[in-house]
Amino acid sequence: MAFDIEMIKKVYEDMPARVDKARELVGRPLTLSEKILYAHLWEGMPSQKFERSKDYVDFAPDRVACQDATAQMALLQFMHAGKEQSAVPTTVHCDHLIQAKVGAEQDLAVANSQSKEVFDFLSSVTNKYGIGFWKPGSGIIHQILLENYAFPGGLMIGTDSHTVNAGGLGMLAIGVGGADAVDVMSGMAWELKFPKLIGVKLTGKLNGWTAPKDVILRVADILTVKGGTGAIVEYFGEGALSMSATGKGTICNMGAEIGATTSTFGYDDSMRRYLNATGRAEVVVAADKVADYLTADPEVYTNPEQYFDELIEINLSELEPYINGPFTPDRGTPVSKMKEEAAKNDWPIKVEWGLIGSCTNSSYEDMSRAVSIVNQAVELGITPKAEFGINPGSEQIRFTIERDGIIAAFEKMGTKVFTNACGPCIGQWDRAGADKQEKNTIVHSFNRNFSKRADGNPNTHAFVTSPEMVAALAISGRLDFNPITDTLINDNGEEVKFKPPFGDELPKKGFDVDDPGFQAPAEDGSKIEVIVSPTSQRLQLLEPFKPWDGKNITGAKLLIKAFGKCTTDHISMAGPWLRFRGHLDNISNNMLIGAENAFNHKTNWVKNELTGEYGEVPAVQRAYKAAGVPTIVVGDQNYGEGSSREHAAMEPRHLGVKAVLVKSFARIHETNLKKQGMLALTFANEADYDKIQEDDTINFLDLVEFAPAKPLTLEFVHSDGSKDIILANHTYNDQQIEWFKAGSALNLIAAG
């Protein structure tokens, strides 16, 4: 559980000289984000300035964090890096695979039995490689990171999009794919396009019913779900200073909902208070020594329009509570407009469920403010009209709020306390009656509200709001209830009104926990055996991919010419396939099943050139593999856009596809293909895409001369005997060509 104070001190020791050098190179005052980025360059001391939104830069993150769903393939790959330990402090958190149904105790027991093999694997592999393991029930990755590991000025990557939550403690924390995590754990650099910067100036002070959640709900309303793409959002101003660190965490958490790379705040007293309360006084002492480097230069805050690419100003004193949704987190409605909006859009008014917690809003402050509304309801004699559920973010939070009577107060109203895990936030909610698919409304304090996300019912209208507003709306049973102005009728028929919520930022008696659920890794893991059953359907140890044989690829067949959009979802579908994320052979049965075949415009229906018959893509590819026939995949523009999921590159590699030739790549997918030892190629002339025919046989003419900046020549022999010579560009540098030759980047690391 140790938070690695020596690593943190080293970051602070290096930071001043690096930031000063960066300021000199850039030639102007620096924002906080720039300071953190320049202090974490892979090369150490900065030697050049970087252009935002343009330059790709190698960084050296301080930490890695993985959740149980994404950690499986990441760690299976890491096992091939040939390392004794992860190169940087790393933790794994079991939170996504636990269903919410009856209540914490029973639900956790079911998950421990259903996902036993996955948890056993994660427990043993982390133990072996010096990785901290947070057991099922310990809590949600981002709450645990905030409570234990986040620190001002740090750089962290995590295999979950809400890793950004740690910005609440002044970090740059960024969600990545498993392949990136494996690189960093293996001691390699991590690459990111230098982000642009959005400044959010917060003036005034939150008051009454408004909470930090309303800041990000308003920002999402302004910027929309795409508005933060490629940007870091940096919050500052008197309003920021007046907010709790956990409130800042909520704001940063939902930065993922506007597509931002990450969000952050400058180091301030709220962070000192939180670090001290969570047992990290040593971090405060160390951070205070470099405090000027943990916030932007003063000129940035006086003239922000000169330093940010975009600037937003929000006056917290005037901000209303927001209720965002349904179906998208950027559809913002201030509480005063909800009556009108709900009626206009025919949203179901009756609130069926109120859900509080998740990684977004699980702080002591959140819980105590929400329970202040619950307690008022009891005093005012109001029986809640909707059902209530809570997902505490960590065992530390759960234990502390139980000690302080908060859970008892919730339970008095019939609230279900689910496991300290994601549960309803990720569709792991076995909600009674959801299969009837009735149109209904729920309100929650989570971050995402896409269709089906909570309970699988496409007709559930989920609205995102602050925990105190969830409490008020669920008690009233109405989506259009405005607690600021409206009254309720209590059980005695009297008209009553809520007072604004109130609560403690931090527990007066301090945080407490009996068993936090942490397993420290073994000092020497060399003798530890990683547990994977050879008959498992969910986990499979990886075999290293074979190195290149040094010859031109000849006699290859076309597996599929994909037409139009082909995202990582088309290449490796999610949904029911999620359970096979740790089993490469099983998940490969979804390879390219969503891609549209350019010759018949059907999905998952391609010609097997060996038999002349049509079949499903994975089955046809397996037939080619069995016959020892190499294949290539051809694609259209922006092939592989979407998530950074490495499975989309590993599956074709596993099944024997040699090359992917497209009009253009989504960059992350292109890199993933390279890392897995595939050939990622683009048409030198896009119009050549049209020359490719279904029955072609493909020969590489000069792969033996594979070199940076030198196009490869491919011969396409058509069924009538005619030929087309097609030039294929690539972006491989010398090192990446070595990855290809070795069979994969990890093979090369292991060999070194």
Ligand code: SF4
């Ligand atoms: Fe993701 Fe929800 Fe879990 Fe947070 S609580 S990590 S948003 S699934």
